[in-house]
Amino acid sequence: MKFLAEIEILPLKGLLDPQGKAVESGLPRIGIEHATNVRVGKFITMELEASSDISAHEMAEKACKSLLANLIMEGYTIRISSI
């Protein structure tokens, strides 16, 4: 079965996020005054061939831990849907 994995990676709360700060300071210049706590991370999608959604989730988790996310500085969330 084929699954779509959608992975969101964000800097952990409490850590400096210079990209987020840069976006936050740029928003008022385009007329958006009330944006706070802006955080910038990565979004990754992939199609996985797996026997079940649990198995697809395990594969995506392994990809996060070993390749995609830096667990010292980043957290991740995974969504799996069948396609």
Next chain:
Amino acid sequence: MKFLAEIEILPLKGLLDPQGKAVESGLPRIGIEHATNVRVGKFITMELEASSDISAHEMAEKACKSLLANLIMEGYTIRISSI
């Protein structure tokens, strides 16, 4: 009212995605053989002060169009939830 905007930005389908290709070629090395169509983009969250979820969505859309996404090469999706 306060809203959380979650913005996913991905390279448009059909365009080259060198980061995605790099991840795709790295996955077999960590034992994930059946991943295809890997795409890498940005994930941005921000808290918005707005009168309604529709107004928060408009602010996030403006941020995407004017600052966050390159519409020639990228598409975006926005999720708004109240916090």
